[in-house]
Amino acid sequence: MSELIKNSAAVLAAKLAAGEVSAVEVTQAHLDRIADVDGDVNAFLHVNTEEALAVAAGVDKSRAAGEQLHALAGVPIAVKDLIVTVGQPTTAGSKILEGWHSPYDATVVKKLRAARMPILGKTNLDEFAMGSSTEHSAFGPTRNPWDLDRIPGGSGGGSAAAVAAFEAPLALGTDTGGSIRQPGAVTGTVGVKPTYGGVSRYGAIAMASSLDQIGPVSRSVLDSALLHEVIGGHDPFDSTSLPDPVGSLVEAAKRGDVKGLRIGVVKELGGEGYQPGVQARFAEALELLRGAGAEIVEVSCPNFEHALGAYYLIMPSEASSNLAKFDGVRYGLRVLPEDGPMTIERVMGATRAAGFGDEVKRRIILGTYALSAGYYDAYYGSAQKVRTLIQRDFDAAFAQADVLISPTAPTTAFKLGEKLDDPLAMYLNDVATIPANMAGVPGLSLPGGLAEEDGLPVGVQLLAPAREDARLYRVGAVLESLLEEKWGGPLLAQAPVLGGSR
Template sequence: MTELIRLSAAALAQKLASKEISAVETTQAHLDRIAQVDGGDDGVHAFLHVNTDEALAVAAGVDKARANSEDLHPLAGVPIAVKDLIVTKGQPTTAGSKILEGWHSPYDATVIRRLRAAGMPILGKTNLDEFAMGSSTEHSAYGPTRNPWDLDRIPGGSGGGSAAAVAAFEAPLALGTDTGGSIRQPGAVTGTVGVKPTYGGVSRYGAIAMASSLDQIGPVSRTVLDSALLHEVIGGHDPNDSTSLTDPLGALVEAARLGNVEGMRIGVIKELQGEGYQAGVLTRFQESLELLRGAGAEIVEVSCPNFDYALGAYYLIMPSEASSNLAKYDGVRFGLRVVPDGAPTIERVMGATRAAGFGDEVKRRIILGTYALSAGYYDAYYGSAQKVRTLIQRDFEAAFKQADVLISPTAPTTAFKLGEKLNDPLAMYLNDVATIPANMAGVPGLSLPGGLADEDGLPVGIQLLAPAREDARLYRVGAVLESLLEASWGGPLLDRAPALRPDALRPGGAADRVETSTAGGTN
């Protein structure tokens, strides 16, 4: 396996800038890795579409511009993968659903336009739970993604494809979306870094909406610095997004390079540990606290009592907003259309299309959300959930008066087996218990690898949370903790993964899917 694919995005950027390597050979190395491990029945299956020709053309353009001494973005030539919930002109965007199979967007999302402006080759679109509804990437209409640490386990969700692509060295960077933990939870179980920016800090224009007041696009990477670099590319105000913040983004990369937490107060959230958390997860969490304490941070305990109600409130607010957002998929305007036998009225076409195009989890959440918004139940359910949301926001406000950042495990357990929780939706929902509060309050969150659980040797995630608009604090503390942890391990966590040795992942046939016009061509 070429060493190019093991380099961080920051290291690749340096070598590209110095002309030690070319953008074409860098992009080709990652495309070759995708072809090697992604396809086939036993492949990682991180990608739904591989964007070979365009990615290489963009890389060639970067090399030509660099040869002509043109001014280029620092990440020019560094390839990236994109979650298939973000519309991308020239490639299919399916949201992991049959109802959008083969659909091509007529425009680019704002984050895609910013990637293109930076000269970053887009390797392709990654797999996800249908319309981002899930915690395991098993609810994709095109088959599950597999965890590169153990191909029989889930890679988290809904953005398991982006996390698995980065963990399997198929891409140095990826974009994900996070509605209740869909960047951070996959990061935890795959040993990668995932960041949910402050709500409104990165434009949602062009991200297919599930729950508009909760959704947020963010970076996926293998290092904290790489996430900061990508965050600075995609972040900032966008007039196309009415919820976009006008505040300056902040010096995120500078914060990641600061390397000092002395005197900072780190708040341990009392409610996000203990019962329901795997013993190995808590052990690694306590070790991380001791490392931060040794680096000069003050560790304090904070209580956020209303976090106990966050899961229940979330699963009323999110389905309610999702049922409204998904009403546009009616078989009339775009996407799949199923015409039933007999008189094809709009109502019958809509019913047949949605029955065939939506999967079970999407239907479950539409039904739940429609019920919660119905006359006579709105105040009892959706209205009450919004009141709980306010209480959670107040808990955060009180906690941040006691601490500069908060810390918790990212997920209560390591990656579970494929199929293990498919028939138990409630057990699946509980995977997001630690990540949901940040979305309810709009605050930024970062997950980084915390080590391996003793019970199963699988990755554990550590979550950091900061006040809204203080994303730089996450990168400052995250980079220090990452450095301390890697020093204790003797190198990056992914170097310790037996399944990620060059000959370990089962070979596949991703090349069969290259340049296909529909998702999941070999499934």
């Protein structure tokens, strides 16, 4: 195993700029790592070897010629297979799109290409991002590098596992109810959900359009800030894109000071149902922040208790609408009925029966029911009213605190298959992350340590007001530094090479 793959994106960028290593060497080292371990991890659905090496060679040539390059030029990255890319298949983890190639790049992919970052490939996910464990992929589950018998979180478990297994220094994910942050928590990585509209969603296959958000996955807060600055900013192709400039997130991550900041502990995001080891690590993080000069205050957000129920009405309703285009007629899989008349309705039924997995079918049925005549006001309309109350809770909380803090997930990674037959238990994994999506505020998860019960990673979540992503990076970088000083290095340095046995 090359030592290069253990370097952060920031360190790799510095080595490349100094000429200590070539982009081809860095990219090849990560491709070799994928070849060595991904048969066990299953983080990648497609590996983009030829193009990645060609981009890296071009970066080396330009650098040798003295051209001015982006700071991350030559630093490789993986992309969640929900984000469309020219030249690589985009499947959304579903049989219904198996082998499909997009005719255009997502805006975030265009920005990666403009920065000349080699794209290593597309990462695994729960089908159409519907899941909390990456067990609902049509192409097999991804495994947690800490313990291959456990889940890597979801829906973006492939991106988090790729970064945790040193297969990629950076990755892109999408977060609808915690799908970047929750995998970050259980794999010991950093995951960020930007402010809604702060990063373009153009080219991300939509599950729930009012909740989805693309964001960075990395092994450090600084690395996430570097990637966030690449992909952020206004996009005229996305009608929900904010006009704001992306801001100096890297500078915020380097500021290194929380003195005088008020950090609010959310009363409703803790206590009963949270694993003792999760609560212990969270309490330690609070003490470290208090010791660094932050003021710790308790805030109450009473409507957060209803966030999970409201989310699981809004999200499937929007998903049922967004997935209506997968009809077996325009693109993707087409299955013809075996007998009877060849009508569009029957072709659609046969295609969806074969192409969609159980979880996708479950959510389409739930969403269609919630939107149906006679039930719209009782279910979808009522859930939107709860959403407004959650937004008001955030407003009240941020009047008392500069940032909010909570555990990212109530437990560490559970075993593969443990909750597949209990969808409600699976949905509870997102109880702490969902409120941020309901309100559109930014959230960041960083490693908080290992739980005593099982030696698996715990995540700490930070939340900031909308458009104040820089606060997350400022506080997150300080807490990360304090924790690593306590541990004697990054959390992933304590991980087994691959974790557990198969």
